Amino acid sequence: xxxxxxxxxxxxxxxxxxxxxxxxxxxxxxxxxxxxxxxxxxxxxxxxxxxxxxxxxxxxxxxxxxxxxxxxxxxxxxxxxxxxxxxxxxxxxxxxxxxxxxxxxxxxxxxxxxxxxxxxxxxxxxxxxxxxxxxxxxxxxxxxxxxxxxxxxxxxxxxxxxxxxxxxxxxxxxxxxxxxxxxxxxxxxxxxxxxxxxxxxxxxxxxxxxxxxxxxxxxxxxxxxxxxxxxxxxxxxxxxxxxxxxxxxxxxxxxxxxxxxxxxxxxxxxxxxxxxxxxxxxxxxxxxxxx
Ligand code: ATR
Numbered sequence: 251x252x253x254x255x256x257x258x259x260x261x262x263x264x265x266x267x268x269x270x271x272x273x274x275x276x277x278x279x280x281x282x283x284x285x286x287x288x289x290x291x292x293x294x295x296x297x298x299x300x301x302x303x304x305x306x307x308x309x310x311x312x313x314x315x316x317x318x319x320x321x322x323x324x325x326x327x328x329x330x331x332x333x334x335x336x337x338x339x340x341x342x343x344x345x346x347x348x349x350x351x352x353x354x355x356x357x358x359x360x361x362x363x364x365x366x367x368x369x370x371x372x373x374x375x376x377x378x379x380x381x382x383x384x385x386x387x388x389x390x391x392x393x394x395x396x397x398x399x400x401x402x403x404x405x406x407x408x409x410x411x412x413x414x415x416x417x418x419x420x421x422x423x424x425x426x427x428x429x430x431x432x433x434x435x436x437x438x439x440x441x442x443x444x445x446x447x448x449x450x451x452x453x454x455x456x457x458x459x460x461x462x463x464x465x466x467x468x469x470x471x472x473x474x475x476x477x478x479x480x481x482x483x484x485x486x487x488x489x490x491x492x493x494x495x496x497x498x499x500x501x502x503x504x505x506x507x508x509x510x511x512x513x514x515x516x517x518x519x520x521x522x523x524x525x526x527x528x529x530x531x532x533x534x535x536x537x538x539x540x541x
Contacts, residue, residue: 256283258522259290259306261299262317266291270315272539273515276532281525292320299323304361307349313522314347315515321345321368321397328366332358338368340434341401345370346518367521370398371405373514374459374485374507379409380530381505383457383481386410391479393448393471394461395423398485402461403431407438414443417451419462452476460484460493470496478502485510509533 260270266289274287292302299320306314316324321343328334332350344366353363378385390411392399395418406414418424424445432440452474458481464471465486473496482497487508494504509529516527 253282253284256285256312256523257306257310258285258287258313258315259311260287260315260317261290261292261302261320263292263294263319265289265317268317269511270317270515273512273532273536274519276535276539277516277519277525277527280528280532281519281523283523283525285523290314294319296323296326300327303327303347303364307347307360307364312348313518315518316345316347324366328364331361332363332365334365335367336435337371337401337404338366340404340431340438341368341371341397343370343397343401344368345401345514346521348522367518368401369514369517369521370510371402372517373512374402374483374510375405375409376513376517376529377505377507377509378457378481378483380509380513381481381503383503385457387412388456389413389415389454391415391417391451391455391458391477392461393417393451393459394463395420395427395445396461396463398463399461400427402459403443404435404437407442412442415451415455416443416445417448418445419448421445421447448472449474453478455479457481457483458497460486460491465489465491465493481505483507487511512536 260268268289271287278285324344332353338344346367346369348365350363350365388411416424428443428445431438449472458479470492479502481503483505484491484493485507487506512533516529
């Protein structure tokens with residue numbers, strides 16, 4: 251019997267640059283799943299986003315990824331419909347959409363049962379671990395307090411980090427985030443989390459993660475001369491990253507965020523299909539394809 255083709259999309263604006271279709275094709279080949287995964291452009295407003303998502307799932311779509319600038323809108327939509335996972339709730343953002351099967355089984359319509367998860371932060375943690383970097387007991391600094399930073403916090407804490415320092419250009423946003431986290435989840439021990447401005451961030455950390463969007467602007471972060479680390483991670487990829495250069499010059503190990511992109515995609519694929527991905531093998535194939 252031939253396997254039914256399952257349909258997936260990634261929704262964003264812009265979307266032409268997205269690598270998700272190629273990544274998911276590698277996963278499909280690895281697992282023997284028959285899938286079609288497309289890029290879906292959407293105008294940047296809430297009504298268009300809702301219309302695109304509902305049309306996709308009403309048309310039999312199985313799962314969708316959501317990227318810039320729709321992750322918060324996706325969160326709001328799921329909250330009003332089929333719910334969100336704890337990771338999505340703490341992040342305040344959704345990158346993975348699927349239908350809440352329990353609700354469908356209880357008679358809900360497709361456009362009432364949209365469920366949201368967030369695999370970005372766990373994708374980051376899985377990639378960091380695959381690099382052999384130690385998170386258990388680590389002192390971690392996270393630069394940024396926007397959606398990308400928020401999504402990483404619960405997975406980092408669940409990975410057993412010792413302390414988390416959240417640094418941001420706008421101090422109030424970092425402080426608000428810390429205050430919010432202390433009541434957001436029983437898994438989060440607020441005493442382990444502190445905040446400061448990016449320029450105040452100094453001392454030695456095991457791991458420093460850049461979760462700001464500064465790489466998009468070409469500007470460089472104003473980092474203290476007294477800031478050092480064993481390992482530096484930039485969630486951006488595919489461009490020159492002065493943040494990583496700063497720490498390479500000081501002898502740290504570095505990584506860009508391409509492995510995180512594959513990691514979050516693998517977790518979405520697993521969520522949708524129930525198949526586990528060999529991320530190391532998939533990464534080797536994807537790296538060979540791009541050279
Ligand atoms: P995302 O969803 O990608 O996290 P965001 O919510 O707009 O996007 O957050 C962007 C983050 O990058 C913020 O932490 C922002 O700092 P502010 O809160 O002070 O705005 C940070 N950021 C963006 N451009 C920056 C710059 N030029 N210098 C320092 N931080 C910057």
